[in-house]
Amino acid sequence: MHSVAAYRDYLEQGGFDHVFSHIHSGSRIKESRQRMSGLLQCMSEQFDGQEICFASAPGRTELGGNHTDHNHGHVLAAAVNLDCLAAFSKSKDNMVTIISEGYDPIRVDISDTHPRVEEKESSAAIVRGVADGFRKLGLNVGGFNACVHSIIPAGAGLSSSAAFEVLIGRIFSYLYNGRKISPLEVARIAKRAENIHFGKPCGFMDQMACSFEGILSIDFNNPEQPGVTSVQPGFDHEAGKGFYGTGYRLCVINTGGSHADLTPDYAAIPAEMSQAAKLCGQDQAKGLTLDRILENIDLIRTKAGDRAVLRLFHFINEDRRALQQAEALTTGDMSRFLRLVAESSRSSSDLLQNCFSPNTPKTQPIPLALTLTEQILGTRGVGRVHGGGFAGTIQTYVHNSDFEQYCQAMEKVFGINSLIELSIRQPGNEYLTPEQHITKSGE
Template sequence: MMMQLNVLKEEISNGKLDNRFYEVYGAKTNLDELKTRLNKLVNSYEAAFGSDAEVGLFTAPGRTEICGNHTDHQHGCVLAGAIDLDAIACAAPNGTNTVRIKSEGYPEIVIDINDFEIKTDEKETSAALVRGVDARITQLGYDVKGFNAVISSTVLGGSGLSSSAAYEVLIGVIFNSLFCDGKLTAVQIAQIGQYAENVYFGKPCGLMDQLASSVGGMVAIDFEDTENPIVKKIDYDFAKSGYSLCIIDSGADHADLTDDYAAIPREMKAVAAHFGKDYLRQVDEDKFWSEIKNIRKQTGDRAVLRAIHFFADHKHVGEQVAALENKDFNAFLSCVTRSGHSSAERLQNIYCTTRPEQQAVTLTIETAHKLLAGKGAVRVHGGGFAGTVQAYVPNGTEEQFKNGMEAVIGEGCCHFLNIRPQGGVALV
């Protein structure tokens, strides 16, 4: 439902859209903050492109990985959730073959929608993502046109909350709403985003981040068939759990971690290759254990331990889903703890082996354990080695936990988030 700018501003402010905002962002959302942000976005659009066109508002959330640490690239299962930090856009068709996007703090993006060439100078830029999404949707047979947009995001780059996936999904949602009659499914939009990131942006990535952003809520994803992943939305109201989700920035140095990240799938695949398979999902766990002596000789011990982690964490996903569906949050927290230990001890992605004196993630985890005092749960979050830690903090203790973490790790390290019900959508 597109609106004139003045009508949209009025409806944001007078409460007519409040129910829609709660539907998308969840009952815990701060409406005053959201409305201020949306009004600023609409005003920025008007300043950039004028007030003549009817516009729409679009949103795509960041994501938190809940379980399945480094299981997706082995075609395993993961559990993830959309969060209430998001990328938002005010956009409208412009009647040309050019996409124009203005984002706060970044140069304007100008893309010819008929130019699908992969450009070296666009690698690892937002322009590459827009071009890639445009190219893939066109390949699927849709007649897309140009649009104007202003974009703002609270999913900060390098936060471990998948800012790039939120951006890709947002662009996909805009194209889908404006030119595809909403026919693209959430899974298709996620796959389009993955294509753009892999082929145009130049970064190999799985599909978990895009799916979590696109589908919304809490989702269990089975990647056995990566072309057709099985996506199951989990019916659980996290707001009623009695706990708050906190993502803690460890402050660890992200530099030169490519080799550490790349070694995980490489070593897991080396174990799979022992059995003539491409991925660990194809390997029978009992056969793995019966062959472990020979595998050690072939791959080394760390690869074996990382394979053990895959088999364990793949099963942890099913256990966590069952706990949530049974409304047993204590069982869920117990599984979070086991999964976190597996990441630390088997997967070994909580510090960089070339800089063992720097262990900010490990220290962050131990500080959180101390403050939680046996309650809640804590684990490494996402890819690991640097970046963020995930904690489940009992309601009513958030301020005490935050103060304790900041005293050790640094001011502003704690980010309390909510799981939001909906993924990438048109708000209006």
């Protein structure tokens, strides 16, 4: 832990610039300095005189495996350079107090960590839920004060809620558990908090990607103990701008649209896959083959419908594709990777059918964004639906030569700042502290 003054001096010397370039990208260093400066000011004003530390937790992007995790399949996911950044210090009791610009203060007494109905779908529920998860595992928790700033857009499919959950877990780990809580345990605690205390039946991919960082190939064959493989892309990182120097920019486009009435659409996907899989004699789609589906296709069509058959076909191929995408990145084969992205896009649109809601057929921002991407980029880029679908974001890979034109065109249709360029964040900078030569006043 260090004083606010020590942090401020080191920040003004440019001491954190190398860390900022790794976790936020070189183009955001000025913004990163301003964020840290603002949080230091917040800590001085709100919690004067305390020793502090900084923690960061990233958002995530799904690179492959659209709607495969809930049926025990493979996913390719990555942490990104947009994060929740927090300055924090111990409090003298069990009270957690969080100040975040633009939001009401969060105050949670974690002496009692049982779920509360009145806190459902609130940040307070997440704090209480993470504390409860630590306690259930016999780990230590206690109060803390924090000032938080997030640059992960809410509702843009980049997992702002999972990042906040992981951030709270990292703070408890640092202050009360010697920084020894593993990324898997933090992710598991975060998911539990969202499921039980927050009240959202989410999967596990978001928390895993935010907690482990880097690019991950995740096998959900055992959902409680997922297999995690770190993917190291075989590209020349210094070759130029964009996605690992490949000449392509990784972006998401926030197409807008409300998720409020889409819960039945989301729920129908795993429900139909599971129902169809049971008609083939097993509980989930994982492990099904084309032959097995064809043997039971009449029964599936009668009991679950044609769409359930199509969604099983999507799962089988998308599960395989997520592994092939990881292999293409590892071998540095960008052409193959982009072909697989294009296949995933067509499969989500034609088979999974999660690009627009059948209940609002005149509202189709995702098909519109995908079609515009194809019309503008031709063979020099590709787009796919990102995450749950039906509304929200698409993911695109845009060649450097087309980036400015593409950005202008998409923002004309979907609004200023609707295009968000991403870079992949690597693990190792969960906590930001001044270098060792600065005198510590106790750590």
